[in-house]
Amino acid sequence: MSENSLREDICRFGRSLFERGLTPGSSGNISIRLDDGGWLVTPTNASLGFLDPARITRLDGKGNLVSGDRPTKEIPLHSAVYETRPGARAIVHLHSTHAVALTMLPEIDPRAALPPMTPYYLMRAGQTALIPYYRPGDPAVADAIRGLSGQYSSILLANHGPVVAGDSLEAAVFATEELEETARLYLLLRNLNPRYLTPDQVDDLVKTFGLTLPAGHEHHDHEEPSA
Template structure:
């Protein structure tokens, strides 16, 4: 896909996310990695609902701005995820309400934030890690992401929001939306002892769709239904 088309796609997806209330105000950012190693990334203090494709930031392979407006301050976050997730070609970071709410819960497992509630949460998102709170734009968050060693395509930043990588922009957007819906389901069913997918059902999804393994003992309730 040409760079001009990618710029249009970023603006189109970003507006859709904004208009559905998935990231308010000027929050959230999106990046796409280009074939030459550079990136397209949404500008700082820009609303995802009103992006001008021509003003989207263009960075070279060394992260230097070579065109467009100044980029989001979350560049270290994106860079660390690209560095450790070799297959990643796009990253979406939102401040979506339910995902942020889950990131604040005291009982969540930092290595596996959300249980396997639905097939699509396993298929599109997989396991989600929790990264401790850092000031937005703090370069230290990059070290925390690197510490995950590329094992996760979806990460929740505590008291901040989700960061999701995909092999295409479309895949990253859809996975981020699925994460938000799973977080919403988790909050709706919290304390109600919901029936989760069993380990056998998760293994079946992993095998059938050739997904990254979901380690045994991290599936939730081991029962059939």
């Protein structure tokens, strides 16, 4: 796919996310890794609903500005995900309401922020890690992401939002949407003792669809919140 087409895709998906209220104001950012090792990334202080393809930032493989507007301050987190997940070609970072709310709950397991609620959550987002709060743009967030050793394609930043990688921008967007909807389900069902997928059902999904989940995923029992 040409670079111009990728620029158009960033704008198209960004507008869709914005119009559905998944990334308000000038929050959130999107990046795509190019074949030459460089990136396309949304500019700083840019609304995903009103992006201009010609102003999308282009960085070289070392993160130097090549063209376009100044990049998002969240470059460290994008860089760390690409570094630890070589197969990732795109990253979506949002401030979506339900995913952010999930990060503030006391019972959340950092190794498995959501239980196995639906097959499509596992098929698209895998399992989700939660890392501690860092101020936006803090380079230390990159070390926290590196500490996950590339095991997770979906990560929640505490009090901030989701960071989701995919082998295409479409895949990253779909996985982000699935994560947000699963977080919404969790909040709706919290304290109601919902029925999650069993370990055998999860294993069947892993085998049938060739899913790669973090080691020991079947042992990450999600604690029930107290009433």
